[in-house]
Amino acid sequence: MRRQRHDMIAETRAKLIAAARQAFGAAGYAEASMDDFTAGAGLTRGALYHHFGDKKGLLQAVIHQIDAEMTARLNRVSAAAPNRWEGFVEECVAYIQMALEPEIQRIMFRDGPAVLGDISQWPSTNGCIAALSDSLRQLKAEGAIINIDIEVAARLINGASSHAAFWIANSDTPEETSRRAVDGFRALLEGLRVDKK
Amino acid sequence: MRRQRHDMIAETRAKLIAAARQAFGAAGYAEASMDDFTAGAGLTRGALYHHFGDKKGLLQAVIHQIDAEMTARLNRVSAAAPNRWEGFVEECVAYIQMALEPEIQRIMFRDGPAVLGDISQWPSTNGCIAALSDSLRQLKAEGAIINIDIEVAARLINGASSHAAFWIANSDTPEETSRRAVDGFRALLEGLRVDKK
DNA sequence: TATTTGACATACGCCGCGTATGCAACTAAA
DNA sequence: TTTAGTTGCATACGCGGCGTATGTCAAATA
Structure with a gap:
C-alpha cells in the first residue's frame, strides 16, 4: 500500500518536529542537541538531515x-x-x-x-x-x-x-x-x- | 610604574572588545570563532577567558x-x-x-x-x-x-x-x-x- | 634579591555538527 | 517472481569550536 509508506514518513516528520519543538522550547535552539532529541523520538540525526536538510530547516518547520x-x-x-x-x-x-x-x-x-x-x-x-x-x-x-x-x-x-x-x-x-x-x-x-x- | 601595567591591561581589554565587536557585528555571535578574532587582535583565547570569563562575558562588555x-x-x-x-x-x-x-x-x-x-x-x-x-x-x-x-x-x-x-x-x-x-x-x-x- | 602575584599562552579533551557511506525495505519493471 | 533501482533512515568518521587545566614570564612587593 502506498498509504502505509507515506503515513510512516509523515509520522517520522511529525515526530521530529514535535521532539525539536519540545527541545527548542525548553532548552533553546543552540543548547538543544540534535543527537539528544532525535534519540528521544526514537530516531537519529540521519532522519533529520534526510527530511529537513539541517538544524535550521527543522527550526523552520517548527516555526x-x-x-x-x-x-x-x-x-x-x-x-x-x-x-x-x-x-x-x-x-x-x-x-x-x-x-x-x-x-x-x-x-x-x-x-x-x-x-x-x-x-x-x-x-x-x-x-x-x-x-x-x-x-x-x-x-x-x-x-x-x-x-x-x-x-x-x-x-x-x-x-x-x-x-x-x-x-x-x-x-x-x-x-x-x-x-x-x-x-x-x-x-x-x-x-x-x-x-x- | 603602576600606570604602565594598568594601561597594558586596559589596552588588552579594549583590543578584545574591539575585535569581538567587529566579529560579532560582521559574522554574528554564534559564527564568530574566539580563536579567530582573538588572533586578529594579536592575542589568544587565554586572554579572553582571563578577562571576561567566557564568550558571553565578552558579548556583555561589547553590548x-x-x-x-x-x-x-x-x-x-x-x-x-x-x-x-x-x-x-x-x-x-x-x-x-x-x-x-x-x-x-x-x-x-x-x-x-x-x-x-x-x-x-x-x-x-x-x-x-x-x-x-x-x-x-x-x-x-x-x-x-x-x-x-x-x-x-x-x-x-x-x-x-x-x-x-x-x-x-x-x-x-x-x-x-x-x-x-x-x-x-x-x-x-x-x-x-x-x-x- | 627573593617571592609572589597576575596576565596571558599553550595543551588537551569533549561535544556537537555535517557529510559520506551503508543497509534494508519498498517499488516497479521484466 | 525475480531483479534493478529508489528511498528512508542509521552508522561511521572527521573537523572545528569551546572550556579547563596547566605552564610561563614579567611586574609588583618586601
Whole structure:
C-alpha cells in the first residue's frame, strides 16, 4: 500500500518536529542537541538531515507549525469579540499573552529571528502579521482608525507586543508586569482610533 | 610604574572588545570563532577567558560599550530639538535609524537578547530605555502626553522601534521601507499627545 | 634579591555538527 | 517472481569550536 509508506514518513516528520519543538522550547535552539532529541523520538540525526536538510530547516518547520496554531488562536479571539475594534484590541492582547508562553517566547521571538532572520519576510510564515493586518485593514475601511500605513502599523504593534512579552517573561513579577503592559498597550492603541468615545 | 601595567591591561581589554565587536557585528555571535578574532587582535583565547570569563562575558562588555554610545547619541539628538515633544519624537526616529546599522542590529537587537536574555533587565546596561523614559517622564510632568505608565510606554516604543528596524533591515527596499516606517511611527506617537494641534 | 602575584599562552579533551557511506525495505519493471 | 533501482533512515568518521587545566614570564612587593 502506498498509504502505509507515506503515513510512516509523515509520522517520522511529525515526530521530529514535535521532539525539536519540545527541545527548542525548553532548552533553546543552540543548547538543544540534535543527537539528544532525535534519540528521544526514537530516531537519529540521519532522519533529520534526510527530511529537513539541517538544524535550521527543522527550526523552520517548527516555526511554521507554531505560527499556524497562533494564527488560528488569534482569529478565534477576534471573532469572539462584540465588535471589530474590540476584536482587534483583544487580538493584540492575546498576542502579548501568547508570547508569554515559554515555548512561543523562545522559539518565535527569540531564537527564530536570531537564527533565521526576519521570519515574516519569507512568505510561508507570518500568519500573525497577516491576521493583524487584516483586522487593521477592515477598521481602516470602516473609518474607525486614523490614516496610517496598515503594514507599518501591524509591524509596530507586533514589535511592541513581542517586546512587551519578552519584558514580562523576564520580569520578577510577571503577573503585575503583565497587567501594566496590557493597560499601557490599550492606551497606545486608543491613539489609533478616530472617534474615541 | 603602576600606570604602565594598568594601561597594558586596559589596552588588552579594549583590543578584545574591539575585535569581538567587529566579529560579532560582521559574522554574528554564534559564527564568530574566539580563536579567530582573538588572533586578529594579536592575542589568544587565554586572554579572553582571563578577562571576561567566557564568550558571553565578552558579548556583555561589547553590548555595554555600544549601549553607552547609543545613549550618548540619543541624548544629543533630543537636546538639539526645538522643544521636548519634538526632541522625543526625533529621539525615537534616531533609535530606529540606529537600529539600521548592521552592527547595532545584530549585536543589540538580535544576538544580545537571544544569548543574554532581556538585557534591559540587568542594571548595568539599558541607557537607551532610560533615556526614553526620562523624556517621557518630563513630557508627562508637563502634561504633554496622556496618562500612561512611563516604563511601559518606553518599552513598547523600544520594541516597536527595534522591530521596525529589523523589518527595514531585512527589506528589499530599505530606503522606502524606512520612510514608511518612520511616518507610521510618528503617527503612532501622535496618539500619545494630549493636545494635538 | 627573593617571592609572589597576575596576565596571558599553550595543551588537551569533549561535544556537537555535517557529510559520506551503508543497509534494508519498498517499488516497479521484466 | 525475480531483479534493478529508489528511498528512508542509521552508522561511521572527521573537523572545528569551546572550556579547563596547566605552564610561563614579567611586574609588583618586601
